[in-house]
Every structure is written in structure tokens, then in C-alpha cells.
Amino acid sequence: MSKHMSKYNDVIIIGGGIIGNATAYYLAKKGLSVTVLEASKDIGIGGSSRNGGGVRQSGRDTRELPLAMWGIKNLWPGLSEELGVDVEYTQKGNLRLGKTAVHQKILQGLTDKAVSCGLDVRMINGDEIRAINPYLSEEVTCASWCPTDGHANPLTATLGYYKKARELGVRFITEAPCFELRKIKGVIRQVVTPDAIYEADKVLVAAGFDSRKILATVGIDVPMMPLKMECLVTEAEPPMFLQMLGTADADFYGHQSKHGSFVFGGSSGFEHLNKDNGSPISSSIGASCTCRGIIKYFPALADAKIVRAWAGWLDDCADHVPVISPVEEVPGLYIACAFSGHGFGIAPAVGYNVAEMIADGHSTIDLSALRYDRFKPKQ
Amino acid sequence: MKSINDRSQDIGPFVSQTDDAIIICRCEEITKGEIRQAIHDGMFTVNEIRRYLRAGMGLCQGQTCGKLVKNLIARELNVIPDQLDPATSRSPMRPVEMKVLGNEEVAHV
Ligand SMILES: Cc1cc2nc3c(=O)[nH]c(=O)nc-3n(C[C@H](O)[C@H](O)[C@H](O)COP(=O)(O)OP(=O)(O)OC[C@H]3O[C@@H](n4cnc5c(N)ncnc54)[C@H](O)[C@@H]3O)c2cc1C
Secondary structure: OOOEEOOOEEEEEEOOOHHHHHHHHHHHHOOOOEEEEOOOOOOOOOHHHOOOOEEOOOOOOOOOHHHHHHHHHHOHHHHHHHHOOOOOOEOOOEEEEEOOHHHHHHHHHHHHHHHHOOOOOEEEEHHHHHHHOOOOOOOOOEEEEEOOOEEOOHHHHHHHHHHHHHHOOOEEEOOOOOOEEEEEOOEEEEEEOOOEEEEEEEEEEOOHHHHHHHHHOOOOOOOEEEEEEEEEEEOOOOOOOOOEEEEOOOOEEEEEOOOOOEEEEEOOOOHHHOOOOOOOOOOOOHHHHHHHHHHHHOHHHOOOEEEEEEEEEEEEEOOOOOEEEEOOOOOOEEEEEOOOOOOOOOHHHHHHHHHHHHHHOOOOOOOHHHOOOOOOOOO | OOHHHEOOOOOOOOOOOOOOOOEEEOOOOEEHHHHHHHHHOOOOOHHHHHHHHOOOOOOOOOOOOHHHHHHHHHHHHOOOHHHOOOOOOOOOOOOEEHHHHOOOOOOOO
16 A cells, blocks of 8 residues: 655644643644644544543542642633633532541542642531532531532533644644554654554654554553443533532542533443443443432432433553653653543643643653653562 | 545635524524534534534434534535534433433332
8 A cells, every 4th residue: 555655743643632632732832833643533532522521639649630730720720711712611629529437538548648749628527518519418428628629621622722723733634543653763753544654753642542552563551441431411400519529439420511411420330341342332221320329419410301421431541640751762752641531630731741841851740750661560 | 535634624714604693503502603613613523513512412412403514514614414424322312310310110010
């Protein structure tokens, strides 16, 4: 097959999710020429359009927390204005709810860790919880409360970065699945797709869990697996509350969107055994199970109508923390994947810092704890 | 490469039309002009329009406007509508209350 050789770029980004789009935008702002290759027909078809919209710091691993805190302080508040698209960023706090002594212990552990990193998060009791959110049932007895957490609209944020990057001259090509990376004279050079070979000095792999296959073509492995998760959304309801919610038990999480609909995510416990493994299709038991979880916490939502359910993949890393790193063995190659179900909230900060890493050789936030070579066999 | 995959192709400037104010998505009240503008913002597929504007995300889930949106994209990009996929269909088939969807009781006859 003769392949069309495409014109040369400073940077090629593999994957048109929010991570690829945001990095493309910040690179273009620095004046670099960028092409984004997206395997599917739709920009943002992966986790970026399927997630629960949480923009949270509480509950995050201490290696990831600095990125989350920096993004919430510096990028999220001005993002709608910067992109010219309403990303519906709402910073009204996160309640992580508990009902039992075991939950209380889990929440206390998470809270202590976050406090040691300088995050304003604290444990509150049932009365304090219902003062913040009067719709919660009496069964809820404890929660961690982080007033600076929040939520945003993943659809408009992902496509907003795309729109703005495109305006700045970034080239986006859909139905362009990369199946091979090639080095020339020891450095990264070519990105091979069925229709064309693209050339650049630097390449960022930001293709979710598919990054694993792509990186394998230059001998690099990131230990992660796809994990299916399901979400659902109700019809628009009158405004009830503005906080982001989660539970110690992880039975559900979610928020009410600006539009009025409630977006909730949850799991049935059978995700890893799903017969549809291979395509992110919602199961027959997922939405029902999530509804039962929600009603126990929010009896008032029992009559809310579900209009849509869907599923998506997490790129679940061995230690559930992202890999954001240059690759020493392949000079010019960078990785941003393995977000393990929390890549949306940190996406602006990731895009900004990865753009710095690629363009300037160093980033504002120290990302060395997120390197690709941190995984060691047991001693 | 099919032209529709090159998102930087020149589709000309956005020119307003006299009927831009008509509503295409009735559930979410999205107008023809808003949809045409979104195409010029780079939204070249029915799914992208839906995610960007909410057209087809309301109570009827795009059963009424899906085809209209597709035709608008085709016209603006100058391709035949068959080149475009419809928006992804999702369960449930019609809106269902949480207490019904979450009901574990089985009525044995
Ligand atoms: C159900 C669910 C709920 C979630 N909830 C939250 C939440 O509340 N808060 C939060 O912070 N995060 C959440 N997440 C995680 C978050 O959605 C992801 O971490 C984030 O979207 C990752 O973005 P990405 O760009 O890395 O990946 P993606 O959006 O998956 O993008 C990767 C892209 O790469 C493309 N691609 C794949 N292979 C190739 C190839 N060979 N060549 C070219 N392109 C390729 C894919 O088609 C895809 O478009 C959730 C995820 C899911 C699934």
C-alpha cells in the first residue's frame, strides 16, 4: 500500500479526547504547529464525552492532587471565557457521603491525606450535611466536605478545547487511527495511520487505554486495563442543589447540571465480567442498580425520569494514578494516559503542563511522581 | 481521506439566513442558526452537534430532529447526508422513573 506522506509538524497528538484537545490548544497558543489524529468519526467520543463531570480534589491520590488543585485555582474559573464556550463550571463543593462506621473510617482516611497536602476538606455530621443539602435522607450520617470542589460539562469542555484549538490553526483529522510509531535515528519521527504517515519532532500519545497498544510499537508499556463504567441522566428538574456528590461506598456519584438534568454514574459490581467487553454498551442491570443507590440517598428523586443511559471505559492504571511523562528511551515521545477514571477534572491542568513539558522541557507542576517507569515488581 | 475528516477544510464563512430563527430541536429549543454556527465552529457530526448544543438530547432524544440536523450538516459541508452517521441511540426507549427502573420486585403470576 502506498502511503501519502503528510506535511511536517512540530507536534502530533494521538487522540482527540479532552487531554489531546487541551494540550493541542495550549501548544498552539505557544505558537507550535500541531496535528491531532482521532481514530473515530467523532472528536471526544471516548471517556471525555461519557464522564460524570466531577472537578474534584478530595479523594485524589497525593501524587495527582497538586495538578487538581492548581487547575481549580488557575484554569477552571476562567475557562468558559477563554474558550468562548460555556463549560458550566460550578464550584459549590463536594460531599462524599457515608452511612456507617466503616464509611466514616474510609472518609476520615481520605480527608487526613488531603489535609496533609494543604486541601481544605473536613468531616461533617448529618445535621451539617443536611444544612448544605436538605434533600439527603436521614440515613446519611457523615461526609467529607470540600468547599472548593465542583463540576463542569464534559461535552462542552472537550469540544470547547477542540473549537478553540482549531481556531488557532491546529489540524484535526478524524478516522485516523494510529497503529504504529516509528523512530528514525533513535528519535521519534513518524506516526503511521491506514491512510497516511505523519511526521513530527514530538509526539504525544493521549489515546486512553488504546495508548497501550500504540506505545507497544516502540517497546513501552503502561500497565493499565479498560474498565467499563455506566452513567445515566434524568430529564430537566427544577434546581435542587449545586454540589458534586459521591459516596464512601462508591455506589453512585453525580450532580445536577445547569440544564436541570441530574447526571449520575454508578456501578453494579459486574463491570469486569461484562459480556459486552469490547464495546462500551450499557448493561441491563447497570442503570437499575444505580437508581436504587440514588433513591436511598435522595428519596425525592424517585419520580425523576431517566432519559438516557450510557457506558464508557476507564483507562485503569495499576496504581490508579495517571501516567504523564516524557519517554527517555524514545526522545521526543510523551505520554498522557491511564487517568483511571479521574482525568476530566485535571484535564485543563494536564493540557497546560504537558504543553509546557513538550515546548519548554519543564512544567509548572512537578510531574515526576507520574512517570511511566515508576512501576516496580514486588520485592 | 474523506474531506469530512479534515476538520480544517474551508467551508466558507457563516452567512446568516432568513430562517435561522426557526426551531429545529423542539425539546431543547435549538435553532437552525445555532446549529449552522456550530458546524462553522467545527462540529461536523450529528453526535458532536448534540454534545455541543444539546440538540437531540431532550425528552424525545432526537427522534424528531435527528434527520433535520443531519441534513443541515450535509448542506453546510456540501456532502450527501448518507455520508453522515445518525446520533447514537441510547436506552431507555422512553423516559422511565427512577423508582420504576430501580424496582427489584418481580410480580410472579
Ligand atoms: C463513566 C465515566 C465517568 C467518569 N467520571 C469522571 C469524573 O466525574 N471526573 C473526572 O475527572 N473524570 C471522570 N472520568 C474519567 C475521564 O472521563 C477521563 O479520564 C478523561 O476523559 C480522559 O480523557 P482522554 O482524552 O485521556 O481520553 P478519551 O476521551 O478516551 O480520548 C482518547 C481518544 O483517543 C482516541 N484513540 C484511541 N485509539 C486511537 C488511535 N490508535 N489513534 C488515534 N486516536 C485514538 C479515542 O477514539 C478517543 O477519542 C470518567 C470516565 C468514565 C468512563
